[in-house]
Amino acid sequence: MHRLTVGFNDEQVEWIESRADAEGRSNAEIVRRVGEGDLVVTSDIPLAAEVIDKGAHVLSPRGEVMGRETIRARLQMRDFMETLRGSGIHTGGPAGLTHADRKAFADALDRYLA
Secondary structure, three states: OEEEEEEEOOEEEEEEEOOOOOOOHHHHHHHHHOOOOOEEEOOOHHHHHHHHHOOOEEEOOOOOEEOHHHHHHHHHHHHHHHHHHHOOOOOOOOOOOOHHHHHHHHHHHHHHHO
């Protein structure tokens, strides 16, 4: 896990980059540290659900905002796809990030910071 703390508009911004681990320690540490109103950038749906429950905002690397209204449906779809993979059906993975994805992320981040 890497950590970087910087100042931004007289507020402290903490950047934590974690790598997945088998025991889920990285996610547990993020959930432990997150507070109401914090922003978490992740494509990990279960992590997103946990931090949303704590009042954090979630943004995917593709610029998709995840909130209380949408996270349960995303969890259900993730679990369904995991069941398919577990039964031997090849579901493929997510497409690579495109320029449009990067722009959507930058735009969503700008809206959050404004």
